[in-house]
Amino acid sequence: MLGLGFGLGLGNSVWAASVEGVRLWKAPDHTRFVFDLNVATPHHVFMLDNPHRVVVDLEKTTMQTLLGHLDYSDTFVSQIRSAKQKNGNLRVVFDLTQALKPKSFSLSPNDQYGHRLVIDLYNNAPKVVKTETNIAKVKSNNEFRNVIVAIDAGHGGEDPGAIGKKGSKEKDIVLAIARQLERLMKKEKGITPVLIRDGDYYLKLDKRRQLAREKYNADMFISIHADAFKDQRAHGASVFTLSRSGATSGMARYLAEKANQSDIVGGVITEEENELMRRVLVDLAMEGVLEHSFYLGKHILEELGDVSALHKKRVEQAGFRVLKSPEMVSLLVETGFISNPKEEKLLRTKAYQKKLARAVLSGTREYFTRYPLPGTYYAWKKQHSGQFARHTIKKGDTLSTIANYYHVPVKHLREVNQIETDVIRVGKVLLIPQG
Structure with a gap:
C-alpha cells in the first residue's frame, strides 16, 4: 500500500524545489503532463497494478499549485493525487482506468519556460480513428484514385x-x-x-x-x-x-x-x-x-x-x-x-x-x-481533356460572359473547373464542356 493522503499538502519556502504549475495535453496516442519546477530535481517513475497506477516521486519537492483545474476527461486517467512523504519527497499518483506505459524526462529552461518535468502516459492500444474515406490508395469504380x-x-x-x-x-x-x-x-x-x-x-x-x-x-x-x-x-x-x-x-x-x-x-x-x-x-x-x-x-x-x-x-x-x-x-x-x-x-x-x-x-x-499523378482523377481528367475547349481568361471576362459565349451553363463551368466563387484570374485557362 502507498499510504497516500488525498489533496495537495502545500509546502513552504523551506524546501528547495517546488512544483509551480501543471499542464495537460491530450494526443491521440498519449496524454502529456508537464510539471513546471523552480529548479531541476531528480525524479523516479514506476507502475503499480490492482488497481493500475503510475507513481512519480520528486526528491525534496513541495506542491505549490492545485491539480483540480486539470481536465483529464477522454483520457485513461481517473484521478491525480499528491502527498508529501516523511523523507521530504513529493509523491504524485495517477489513478488509471487501464494500464499505461509511462515515459519521463526533464527539460532545461528556454525562452518560454523554466525547468520542466514531462510525464507521458502512452496508450497500450492506440485509439481507432474513424475516417470518412479509406485513406489507402484504392481505385474507385471509375478506375482512378484521389x-x-x-x-x-x-x-x-x-x-x-x-x-x-x-x-x-x-x-x-x-x-x-x-x-x-x-x-x-x-x-x-x-x-x-x-x-x-x-x-x-x-x-x-x-x-x-x-x-x-x-x-x-x-x-x-x-x-x-x-x-x-x-x-x-x-x-x-x-x-x-x-x-x-x-x-x-x-x-x-x-x-x-x-x-x-x-x-x-x-x-x-x-x-x-x-x-x-x-x-x-x-x-x-x-x-x-x-x-x-x-x-x-x-x-x-x-x-x-x-x-x-x-x-x-x-x-x-x-x-x-x-x-x-x-x-x-x-x-x-x-x-x-x-x-x-x-x-x-x-x-x-x-x-x-x-x-x-x-x-x-x-x-x-x-x-x-x-502535373497529374498516374492513376489519379487529375490524370484521368487530363487524358479526357480533348472533350473540352480551352478559354484563356482576358480582362473584363466573367463566368457569365464566358458561359454565354460558349452556350454552356455557368454551373457546368464551375463543376468542370472546380470554381467556388465568382473570382477568376486573367491568364488562367478554363476548360469548356463541348456538346
Whole structure:
C-alpha cells in the first residue's frame, strides 16, 4: 500500500524545489503532463497494478499549485493525487482506468519556460480513428484514385509557436487554418485531405512526416505556420521548400532555425545524423521531389498573392526539418507574421483564415492539374481533356460572359473547373464542356 493522503499538502519556502504549475495535453496516442519546477530535481517513475497506477516521486519537492483545474476527461486517467512523504519527497499518483506505459524526462529552461518535468502516459492500444474515406490508395469504380494531401498544423501542446501582442498563439491559428483547408479539400473532387495534428498536442517533427508517409500514404505534405520577427513591420505570407544547400535569405534561415527548435520547446529530444540527412537530400534531388515542391510552391504563392501581401514574391528555400521527406512533394506556408499587429488581427478572423485556406487549395489544384499523378482523377481528367475547349481568361471576362459565349451553363463551368466563387484570374485557362 502507498499510504497516500488525498489533496495537495502545500509546502513552504523551506524546501528547495517546488512544483509551480501543471499542464495537460491530450494526443491521440498519449496524454502529456508537464510539471513546471523552480529548479531541476531528480525524479523516479514506476507502475503499480490492482488497481493500475503510475507513481512519480520528486526528491525534496513541495506542491505549490492545485491539480483540480486539470481536465483529464477522454483520457485513461481517473484521478491525480499528491502527498508529501516523511523523507521530504513529493509523491504524485495517477489513478488509471487501464494500464499505461509511462515515459519521463526533464527539460532545461528556454525562452518560454523554466525547468520542466514531462510525464507521458502512452496508450497500450492506440485509439481507432474513424475516417470518412479509406485513406489507402484504392481505385474507385471509375478506375482512378484521389490524391492524398497531408495538412500539418505547426507547433501544438507545450509549444505555442509565435505569440502575438494580443496573445494570439500560432498553434491555435494554424490549426484553425488547417481545419478550414481540410473542409474545403473534402469538397474537392479528386483530393482526400488528412490532418496530421487535429488537437492541442505536440508531435515531433519526424513524427509528422512519418504519419503522412506511413499512416496516410500521402502524395503531398503542406505544413501551415504563422511566425514572428523582432521587427513588427515584417509582414506578408511566404512559401518555403527544402533547400539542398543554404537558405535563400536571412529571413528564411531565421524562420527555419525557429521552426527546427520546436522539438526542444515541445518537449522532445532528437538526434539527427548529418550523414543520414545528406543521403536523404541526395535521394530528394534524384527523385525530383524538391523540383516539384518548388512548382507547387509557385502556384500556392501566386494564389496567396490575391488574398494577402507577400513577404517575398518568390518561393524561398531553407533547411526546414519537417520537410525532409524523400517520398512526398512538401512545402511550408507562412500565412503571415503574428508579430505584426495588423496581420495578427486578420489571422484571428475566420473569414481571413478561410481565404488563406482557399488560396492554398487553389494552388494545390493547379499543381495537380499541370502535373497529374498516374492513376489519379487529375490524370484521368487530363487524358479526357480533348472533350473540352480551352478559354484563356482576358480582362473584363466573367463566368457569365464566358458561359454565354460558349452556350454552356455557368454551373457546368464551375463543376468542370472546380470554381467556388465568382473570382477568376486573367491568364488562367478554363476548360469548356463541348456538346
